[in-house]
Amino acid sequence: MQRTSSNFGFSQALVEAQRCLSCYQAPCTQACPAGVDVPGFIRRFREDNIRGASEIIYDSCPLGCTCGTACPTSVLCEGACVLEQLGQTPIRIGSLQAFITASSPLEEPHLNEIQKRVAIIGAGPAGIGCAVQLNRLGIQADIFERDDQPGGMVNRVIPAHRLPAEPMETDLLRLQNCGIGFIYNQDINADKLNQLRNAYDAVFAGVGLAGENQPNQPGTQSTGVYSALDILQKDRLAALGYRTPPQLGKRVLVVGGGNVALDSAVVAKRSGAEQVLVIYRRSKDEMTGWESEYLEACSLGVEFRWLSVIDEIITYQDQLQAVKIGQMRFVSTHLGGRRWVERDSAIAPYTLPCDTLIFALGQTLEEGIQEILGFKGDSTLLPLVEGSFQMPVPGLFAAGEAVSGGSTIVACMSAGMAAAREIAQFLLSQDTEGEQHGQA
Numbered sequence: 001m002q003r004t005s006s007n008f009g010f011s012q013a014l015v016e017a018q019r020c021l022s023c024y025q026a027p028c029t030q031a032c033p034a035g036v037d038v039p040g041f042i043r044r045f046r047e048d049n050i051r052g053a054s055e056i057i058y059d060s061c062p063l064g065c066t067c068g069t070a071c072p073t074s075v076l077c078e079g080a081c082v083l084e085q086l087g088q089t090p091i092r093i094g095s096l097q098a099f100i101t102a103s104s105p106l107e108e109p110h111l112n113e114i115q116k117r118v119a120i121i122g123a124g125p126a127g128i129g130c131a132v133q134l135n136r137l138g139i140q141a142d143i144f145e146r147d148d149q150p151g152g153m154v155n156r157v158i159p160a161h162r163l164p165a166e167p168m169e170t171d172l173l174r175l176q177n178c179g180i181g182f183i184y185n186q187d188i189n190a191d192k193l194n195q196l197r198n199a200y201d202a203v204f205a206g207v208g209l210a211g212e213n214q215p216n217q218p219g220t221q222s223t224g225v226y227s228a229l230d231i232l233q234k235d236r237l238a239a240l241g242y243r244t245p246p247q248l249g250k251r252v253l254v255v256g257g258g259n260v261a262l263d264s265a266v267v268a269k270r271s272g273a274e275q276v277l278v279i280y281r282r283s284k285d286e287m288t289g290w291e292s293e294y295l296e297a298c299s300l301g302v303e304f305r306w307l308s309v310i311d312e313i314i315t316y317q318d319q320l321q322a323v324k325i326g327q328m329r330f331v332s333t334h335l336g337g338r339r340w341v342e343r344d345s346a347i348a349p350y351t352l353p354c355d356t357l358i359f360a361l362g363q364t365l366e367e368g369i370q371e372i373l374g375f376k377g378d379s380t381l382l383p384l385v386e387g388s389f390q391m392p393v394p395g396l397f398a399a400g401e402a403v404s405g406g407s408t409i410v411a412c413m414s415a416g417m418a419a420a421r422e423i424a425q426f427l428l429s430q431d432t433e434g435e436q437h438g439q440a
């Protein structure tokens with residue numbers, strides 16, 4: 001049974017697969033953070049071996065159906081497809097991958113050869129990638145998840161129109177008998193971490209960026225002012241049938257320039273807002289949101305005000321009424337590769353009436369996570385030993401958004417898999433050390 005939102009039927013998928021040139025040293029594969037053998041799986045599919053095609057995908061990408069559905073393929077595999085350079089439409093690799101994995105779900109084999117156990121914090125892409133790879137290396141992996149279901153931030157905030165529930169269900173279904181433990185409703189605090197460190201041979205932190213940068217101006221607590229993650233979470237739960245949708249107004253302003261801002265704008269527009277404006281302090285060139293998301297927002301009628309900031313939130317009886325918008329301008333200095341901006345005092349602020357204001361100022365680690373894991377300092381991310389997935393405490397590893405500061409599902413999953421290989425080496429080296437001490 002097909003369990004995906006893939007917009008392909010079998011014959012359509014076959015027509016698409018037949019366009020592939022089976023490139024040598026395929027650029028699509030090189031552009032995939034998981035290194036999925038794209039021409040390989042397409043070739044097997046063309047040979048009527050859909051199971052073999054699915055095996056190739058899952059071998060590199062344990063979240064094959066999820067990634068096929070939600071990856072920004074236009075900047076990854078499809079963006080690198082040679083057909084694009086030949087002036088043709090690139091192969092719709094994501095849709096093909098989603099179709100194949102959903103049409104032929106496989107069971108991950110149950111391997112438990114090595115008497116080692118690793119505790120994984122967080123059932124998001126990094127945690128799942130790490131667990132699958134450890135399992136493939138014969139090491140027991142148990143995932144401790146705060147929610148009552150897996151997926152992490154993916155399952156919390158990606159709008160359902162971009163990622164319905166079915167693709168991840170497909171991917172997780174194949175993990176249910178492989179021996180990976182999923183333990184839900186687990187809040188991790190310092191005591192719990194200590195317990196895990198004592199009970200397991202290593203601990204991997206695959207936590208997502210569940211915190212948000214907060215605006216620090218008066219009025220942010222007023223009715224009508226929201227955090228983007230809050231809106232996206234409520235909208236996803238509503239789309240999956242767990243609650244009523246968030247009630248947004250008719251004139252919605254979204255502050256930010258990343259995917260979360262763009263998702264929020266699209267959600268507002270889809271929920272019936274008459275006007276949705278994205279307010280961003282730089283220009284389109286500096287936006288961190290993907291082009292595909294930007295184009296989708298534009299196609300729905302979302303408008304953009306570049307080089308703009310919120311100067312003041314205007315309320316009446318604690319209810320949002322309007323905002324005052326100030327103008328920025330570029331200065332010549334570049335900082336961190338981005339053009340720097342400063343206030344343009346020559347242009348007076350103007351008032352913009354609105355009934356909903358959504359702040360999407362960037363995600364951070366949830367407060368307290370670093371301390372729980374034993375770190376203090378200025379860093380907003382988890383520290384790693386250079387060139388490694390190991391944190392400065394032996395036996396404690398991390399990968400994914402918590403160390404990269406934000407990335408794609410496929411990149412987080414792949415980082416989790418790479419961390420698992422390093423953890424296996426670490427466990428092996430501990431055994432070797434133990435044996436040498438025993439011989440001494």
Ligand code: SF4
Pocket residue numbers: 019020021022023026027028029038039080081082083091093
């Ligand atoms: Fe097929 Fe395009 Fe990849 Fe070449 S680059 S193997 S045409 S999908």
